[in-house]
Amino acid sequence: MSGRSFVKMHGLGNDFVVIDARQEPFTPTKDQSRLIADRRFGIGCDQFIIIEKSQNPDATAFMRIKNADGSEVGACGNATRCIASLLMDEADTDKVTIETLAGLLHVSKEGNGLITANMGPALLDWKEIPLAEERDTLNTGIKLPPLRNPVCVNMGNPHAVFFVEDAEAIELEALGPRLEHHPLFPEQANISVASLLGEDHIRLRVFERGVGITSACGSGACAAGVAAARRGLTGRKVQVDLDGGPLYIHWQEDGTVLMTGPVSTAFHGHIAPELLENVS
Numbered sequence: 001m002s003g004r005s006f007v008k009m010h011g012l013g014n015d016f017v018v019i020d021a022r023q024e025p026f027t028p029t030k031d032q033s034r035l036i037a038d039r040r041f042g043i044g045c046d047q048f049i050i051i052e053k054s055q056n057p058d059a060t061a062f063m064r065i066k067n068a069d070g071s072e073v074g075a076c077g078n079a080t081r082c083i084a085s086l087l088m089d090e091a092d093t094d095k096v097t098i099e100t101l102a103g104l105l106h107v108s109k110e111g112n113g114l115i116t117a118n119m120g121p122a123l124l125d126w127k128e129i130p131l132a133e134e135r136d137t138l139n140t141g142i143k144l145p146p147l148r149n150p151v152c153v154n155m156g157n158p159h160a161v162f163f164v165e166d167a168e169a170i171e172l173e174a175l176g177p178r179l180e181h182h183p184l185f186p187e188q189a190n191i192s193v194a195s196l197l198g199e200d201h202i203r204l205r206v207f208e209r210g211v212g213i214t215s216a217c218g219s220g221a222c223a224a225g226v227a228a229a230r231r232g233l234t235g236r237k238v239q240v241d242l243d244g245g246p247l248y249i250h251w252q253e254d255g256t257v258l259m260t261g262p263v264s265t266a267f268h269g270h271i272a273p274e275l276l277e278n279v280s
Ligand SMILES: N[C@@H](CCC[C@H](N)C(=O)O)C(=O)O
Pocket: 014, 046, 047, 067, 073, 074, 075, 076, 077, 078, 079, 157, 158, 190, 208, 209, 210, 211, 214, 216, 217, 218, 219, 220
């Protein structure tokens, strides 16, 4: 097979290799996906995104999401804004619906250049996270000092949010992998540390499942906003400051979560044919 062209995009530095497979199918194996995401081979990304045709008449396209380790997952907030922006520009419209493994996501352009995605309902039942056994998801009880008792939220993917005095002081690089693979999380989890900066203002650092620490995690910001409101620390509208910048989160009364933030296109490129051997 010859190489494939891609576009490199990012939301607050959380970066993606995006392949449009609507005309010409593209089904890489887990190993090939991992290779494409590997920064040592010259492209590299946090998530590898494949845009496919959707069978759902209400959706413009299907967005397939793969973590840097090649695993396929249900949600990526920052990629949702990026892919929506591509599709909206293409159709010269300011609203689009994207199908993901987790469901249909409605996305729209704000007047100020930012993009808002409705990331769907925050799921709060222990079976929906999922957890391996029945627990109160508001006080999940697990600990790895100095982290203890996270709030768990599923935003199309599993998140555990630990509230701490100072998120900067936490050794997330060391603690993240151990918590990601905690036996309470049968599908592993994205691990966040959050501290309150002020009224309705949170600082968040995220160790992403299947990736590591990223400069921003959109679904993580949604989960942290929901977790903070559930704990009574904030209202339902919060600014979440990630390493790469702020996202604005609104946990609506209907249970769905709006996430507003920027998108950027970094460059266009071509994946070398050697990386794609045996990709159909
Ligand atoms: N970067 C993302 C989340 C990507 C998926 C996550 N690592 C998982 O495994 O669930 C975002 O912006 O939400």
